[in-house]
Amino acid sequence: MTDSEKAAKVIEALKAAEGEPAQIALPILNGLVGLVQGSGEAPLEVEEARSGAFLAICEIGKALHRGQPADRLWGAAMSATERWMSLVRGR
Numbered sequence: 001m002t003d004s005e006k007a008a009k010v011i012e013a014l015k016a017a018e019g020e021p022a023q024i025a026l027p028i029l030n031g032l033v034g035l036v037q038g039s040g041e042a043p044l045e046v047e048e049a050r051s052g053a054f055l056a057i058c059e060i061g062k063a064l065h066r067g068q069p070a071d072r073l074w075g076a077a078m079s080a081t082e083r084w085m086s087l088v089r090g091r
Contacts, residue, residue, distance in 0.1 A: 003050070004088045007081055009035055010057075014057070014081065022067070025060075026065065029060060030061070038051060052083070053077065053083075059076070
């Protein structure tokens with residue numbers, strides 16, 4: 001699977017998980033780990049964008065796990081993932 005395909009799947013999963021209760025959203029987010037893990041083979045800018053998406057998704061997971069509000073975190077994760085996608089599509 002290409003990085004562009006991975007980023008597209010992450011965006012799709014974020015859209016599916018947003019607004020769901022934690023018990024549904026957390027397994028969806030956990031399933032993204034393999035897609036957002038880096039191999040270190042991409043240019044630094046792409047790896048930084050991918051890493052930013054990973055961290056933003058982790059922040060949502062932490063908030064949901066702790067029962068804290070995550071509403072403001074979804075947009076940040078989506079933006080970070082869209083940035084990653086735009087960079088990998090441009091390669």
